[in-house]
Amino acid sequence: MRRQAPLEPLPRGRPRTFDTEAAVERAMNVFWTRGYHATALPDLLRATKLSRGSLYAAFGDKHALFLRALDRYIADALARMDVEFASDRDPVDGLRAYFAGYVERNSGANGRRGCLLVATAMELAGRDAEVDRRIASFFKAMEARVADALSRAKAADKLAAGVEPSSAARIIVCFVEGMRVVGKTAPARIISQATVDALLDRFIR
Amino acid sequence: MRRQAPLEPLPRGRPRTFDTEAAVERAMNVFWTRGYHATALPDLLRATKLSRGSLYAAFGDKHALFLRALDRYIADALARMDVEFASDRDPVDGLRAYFAGYVERNSGANGRRGCLLVATAMELAGRDAEVDRRIASFFKAMEARVADALSRAKAADKLAAGVEPSSAARIIVCFVEGMRVVGKTAPARIISQATVDALLDRFIR
DNA sequence: ACATATATAGACCATTCGGTCGTTAAATCC
DNA sequence: GGATTTAACGACCGAATGGTCTATATATGT
Helix, strand or coil: CCCCCCCCCCCCCCCCCCCHHHHHHHHHHHHHHHCCCCCCHHHHHHHHCCCHHHHHHHHCCHHHHHHHHHHHHHHHHHHHHHHHCCCCCCHHHHHHHHHHHHHHHCCHHHHHHCCHHHHHHHHHCCCCHHHHHHHHHHHHHHHHHHHHHHHHHHHCCCECCCCCHHHHHHHHHHHHHHHHHHCCCCCCHHHHHHHHHHHHHHHEC | CCCCCCCCCCCCCCCCCCCHHHHHHHHHHHHHHHCCCCCCHHHHHHHHCCCHHHHHHHHCCHHHHHHHHHHHHHHHHHHHHHHHCCCCCCHHHHHHHHHHHHHHHCCHHHHHHCCHHHHHHHHHCCCCHHHHHHHHHHHHHHHHHHHHHHHHHHHCCCECCCCCHHHHHHHHHHHHHHHHHHCCCCCCHHHHHHHHHHHHHHHEC
16 A cells, blocks of 8 residues: 655745744743733734734634644643653652642742733633633643542552542642732742642642 | 811712712623723723713723722622621631632633633733732732631631641632632532532641 | 803724735745 | 746735813802
8 A cells, every 4th residue: 555645745835934833932922921812913923023914824813823822832731741740650749740830830920920821711711612612621631630640649548538539639720720810919939839838738648 | 176078079060970889880890701901992881871071081091990990899809708707707607608609609600700800810910000909919818818717717726737827828819719710611510619618628627 | 140160972083903915035846 | 947836025904992172061159
C-alpha cells in the first residue's frame, strides 16, 4: 500500500513570513492583561506586528483569534498539571507542586495580572457557547487530575481521616481559582503560601 | 440653641421625577449580567428608563455610575453577612448560613449570572484605582467577619483540632469566590451543597 | 406673578470600533 | 518564463461608542 498523502498539502502561493503560533502567543498575552472586550484591534496589531489584513486572513476575526489564544492558555495549563501530577510521582508531592505553582502565579505582578481562564469565565461564560465548552471542560479536567492524585494518596494511606478524594478535589479547584480572584488585589506571597499550607494540612495525614 | 440647618438644603429648581437609588439598582443589574466594558450606554438607558442627559446629569458618567452600582452591590453583601454572622448567634450556625447563601447564589441561573464583585475584580482590578480600593476592602471585610466567627467557634471548642481561625478564614474566602467562578459553567446545586458541607466538615468538630 | 434653578429629552459630536477590499509582492507549478 | 496562488499592507467602511449641548418643561422662593 502506498504512503498516505500528507494531511497538509504543500502550500501553493507565497508563504507566510510570520510565525502563526508566535502571533497567537502575543495575542494571548494581550487578552490576558486586558480582557476580551477591552482589547481593541490596534492592541492586537501592535502586539502581533501584523497588519489588519494579515491578521484577518490568518485567523478570521477577533473572536476566532481569542479562541486560539484561550486554547493555547488551556493547553499550557494542562501540560503543567500533567507534569505535576505525573503518575510515577508521589501524589502528595504532586499536590505540593501544584499548589506551589499557584502560589507563584498568584504572587506580585503575576497575581495582579490574574488568570485568563478565570477572567474569561467571568466575562464571557454564558454568552459564548464556544467559551463555555472550553471553560467547563478545563475545570473538569483539572478536577479529575486533582481527584486522581488524592485517590492515589488515599491508597497510600496519606489522607487525613474522613477525606473523600472527589469532594476534596472540588474544594481544591474552587480554592485555587478563588485565590486567583483575591490575588488580583492582594498578591502577597507569604499569605498565599501560608494559606495553601493550611489547606493541605486539612487533607494530608 | 437653634436647630441646625439640614445638611442637604431644599432643592431649588424642578425636582427629579425618577428615583436615583432605583436607577442605580437597575444599572447594577445590567453591569452584573454583562460586565463593565460590554454594557453600552443604550443598555443603561433602557434599563434605567432615563435619557442620556438625565443620566449624565445625575451620575456624571458611565464610570461613576458603575462605581455607585458596585458600592450598592458591596453594601448588600456586607449587610447580608452582618445578619449571618450576628454576634448573638451561634457562630457555627452563622457559617452554615453563610455557606447556604453561597450555594443559593451559585445554583442554576443565579450561578450562571455570576458575581459582580468577582467579575469586576477580574475585569478592572489593577487598571482602576477606585475599583481596586473597593475590591480589596471588601475581601478584607469578608475575611474579618469569617475569622471572627471562627474565633468564636474556637472559643466554644467547636473547631476541629489544629484549625487556626485566621488562615481558615482566608481559605474560606478563596473557596467561596472560586465557587462563583466554577459556578459560571457548572452551577449544580447538589454538587455545591456537598462541596461546602465537605469543607465545613474539615473545620468543625 | 415672576425670577431663578434644575430636570428632561434627544439631536448632535468626534472618535473608535471591528471588519472588508483593492493593490502590490512573492512564492510555486507547469 | 508565464500562469497561478497566496501573503502583505493600509486605505477605507458603516456602525457604534461615550459624552455634550441646546431647547423646553416644571418646580421653588419671594
